[in-house]
Amino acid sequence: MAALGPDLYETLQIRYPRSPTRALAPESPPAASRWALGTAVGMGVVMVLVLGAALAALITLHTRDQAELRAARADLAAAGAPLLPDPDGPQSPSESPAAAQRRKEQLGRWLQGLSLGWLHHRGKIYYFSGEKKPWGEAEAACRFTHSHLASITSAEEQDYLAREARGGSYWIGLVATGSGGSWRWVDGAAYSQAQSFWAPGQPDSQDHGQWGQEGCAQIHPVGNGLWxxxxxxxxxxxxxxxxLSRP
Known part of the structure; x- marks a missing residue:
């Protein structure tokens, strides 16, 4: 009979468990967790930078608004017009609560206008739109902000608006009315042919067929902003x- 191989129990290797008292090494966080943590930190830094920039913008805007209001008050005082209400000034003893409220509301409108991009110049504020509309809808948009399409009654005002137009075409508040096509300013200012700034050959009342004739004025690139x-x-x-002198 052939000899038997080594006893089974002699070849069996028994592995005992590790001692339970041995401290386990901490596991490294998963890669996904490390990515999420880094992203959160990065977003936090970005938010701090954004909030800081927003705060700086608000401070700059407030400073500019105050400067615009001081310039407006100086213009009105020099012209002998009623002063723009002072936000820090005391209420007059003769001023009624209703009048004080109107004063505050008027100040609020000026601040709101300046913060929305209106430009102050010599006691008036102007808004150059960024969208396009027909003349009638443009006038309606101005009325919604308690204003009108701009009248231009001096060479200085013409130069200022032409400069701010920067070579663009903008509707102004001059419209031809009546059978004779008489020109008038929509805000009630007096129109004078002698104090007008038409480009050479204008107005020519060109006929646009189904659209009708030309009857509204615009600042035009030709002639550095002539009409x-x-x-x-x-x-x-x-x-x-x-x-600014009007409520």
């Missing part, structure tokens, strides 16, 4: 104007 008449149904940006 051109155009069909009122065409769409252009516009300029609103408001006098």
């Amino acid at each position: 051109n008449d155009h069909n009122c149904n065409f769409t252009f940006p516009w300029i609103c104007k408001r006098d």
Whole structure:
């Protein structure tokens, strides 16, 4: 009989468990967790930077608004017009609560206008739109902000608006009315042919067929912002104007 191989129990290797008192090494966080933690930290830094930039912008805006208001008050005082209400000034003993409330509301409108991009110049504020509308809708948009399409009654005002237009075409508040096509300012300012700034050959009342003739004025790139008449149904940006001495 052949000899048997080594006893089974002699070849069996028994592995005992490790001692339970041995401390386990801490496991490294999963890669996904490390990525999420890094992303959260990065977003936090970005938010801090964004909030800081927003705060700086608000401080700059407030400083600019106060400077604009001081300039407006100086202009009105020099012209002998009623002063723009002082936000820090005391209430007059003769001022009624209703009048004080109106004063605060007026100040709020100026601040709101300046913060929304209106430009102050010599006691008036102007808004150059960034969208296009027909002349009538542009005037309606100005009225919604308690203003009108801009009238231009001096060479200095013409130069200022032409400069701010930067070579663009903008509706202004001049419109031809009546059978004779008489020109008038929509805000009630007096129109004078002698104090007008039409481009050479304008107005020419060109006929646009089904659209009709030209009967609304615009600042035009030709002649450094001189006036051109155009069909009122065409769409252009516009300029609103408001006098700071008016409520």
